[in-house]
Amino acid sequence: MASTIKVNLPQQSYDIAIAPGGLDRLGESMAGLKLGKKVLLVSNPTVFQHYGQRAIASLQTAGFEVVSCILPDGENYKTLESLQKIYDVAVENRLERSSTMVALGGGVIGDMTGFAAATWLRGINFVQVPTTLLAMVDAAIGGKTGVNHPQGKNLIGAFHQPGLVLIDPEVLQTLPVREFRAGMAEVIKYGVIWDAQLFAELEASQHLDAMGDMKSELIDSILVRSCQAKADVVSKDEKEAGLRAILNYGHTIGHAVESLTGYTQVLHGEAVAIGMVAAGHIAVELGMWTQQETERQNALIEKAGLPTKLPVGLDIEATIEALQIDKKVKAGKVRFVLPTQIGVVKVTDQVPSDTIRQVLRGM
Known part of the structure; x- marks a missing residue:
């Protein structure tokens, strides 16, 4: 059962698309958003192994040029150090203001990718493809992005709304x-x-x-x-x-x-x-x-x-x-x-x- 929920905001409204099998239509869904050609896909090794190639294939079919950045899995890696790795890949591949970062993963990946997108060139496009239940119902929606400080959670962050949240319930089948x-x-x-x-x-x-x-x-x-x-x-x-x-x-x-x-x-x-x-x-x-x-x-x-x-x-x-x-x-x-x-x-x-x-x- 596919359904679309609208997040209505003064600056940038966007859709939450809940679509079984939607991962294979990621490129198609993004094609209508007037984005640039370059996409940086951020994920972790576990999620990327399951779904990375399908996401990349879908994006490439829709005409996007895709590079990826794989970060270690876990809340303890939600740090400025991990963020630096995303920036490094962005520099190497000359991401521009029209480029897009895509978060393929749970809340940790979503928060870090969103913060990288909020701060790269003072803010570029960003799409959430949550793969955990927690990210689907909460973390991927609403534009809260950030990383942890050793003294407290999410103390470093920014509000940066995604252009789209694509939820494919079928990916929950591999969730521990x-x-x-x-x-x-x-x-x-x-x-x-x-x-x-x-x-x-x-x-x-x-x-x-x-x-x-x-x-x-x-x-x-x-x-x-x-x-x-x-x-x-x-x-x-x-x-x-x-x-x-x-x-x-x-x-x-x-x-x-x-x-x-x-x-x-x-x-x-x-x-x-x-x-x-x-x-x-x-x-x-x-x-x-x-x-x-x-x-x-x-x-x-x-x-x-x-x-x-x-x-x-x-x-x-x-x-x-x-x-x-x-x-x-x-x-x-x-x-x-x-x-x-x-x-x-x-x-x-x-x-x-x-x-x-x-x-x-x-x-």
Whole structure:
């Protein structure tokens, strides 16, 4: 089932095309965007082995000249050093202002390619071809790009919108189970912050922890409803001036968990799951939502095979300190996205440190 979702923005609107088999029509899809001939395809070894040649063949058939840059796989490689490799290939192949960078991979590849495109010659074209569930429903949409600093996640970055997001659900068949589950964290997030009907659909499903056990209709619904939720929010608030902050649900504590474990132990989606559990408990402590609702959320997180406890040995005080380096800190106050009911959240900076400490100790 193919569908197209529009991200409406003042400067540059674009389509999210969800199309089974769409990878083989990548060149054709890009041909209509009035792009220059040169394309730099960025990927990692695993994804490139599966899909690189198909993407390149499609681009070449449509008349594009393609070069590629293969970066190591993993959040711990989301660095300025990796970015330098993209720039080096861009210099060698004389990428021009009309040229395009194509990200073929998960959120790490998408974020780095987008940032390289945002900063190369002060900004060139960029297309997202996400290959993980997490990137399809979240990271590839909305124009947030960047790399990590050893002290914090995504501290170096820019807003740079893609010209197209092409999602081919068939590529999920080669996605490792753990990565699929990590993506489900962001899907559950949309259910909690925006789409109560999506939450109900997930609750009604028998299986959420492996794609092979899920009905194709549910996969379609997950992709369409999640992408629509992200598009709705980004269209209303492109640069996170207000509403878009709700997309950070689970990310405040999640990012602290990621940076304190060196981006190597916990996947982004797993950290978000832990962060959502913590946010739910904080909301209960502050009397914002009910114990029953937090239990429904946590049951869904468990059903998706995701963690609900902090990593063993994580230092609680170091976690609270790490929150101060988060991008979402404003006037020295940590902002939390907290649920008030399934489908509705609010942003607040009125969370006492003692409440955070108490909740983390309980996890």
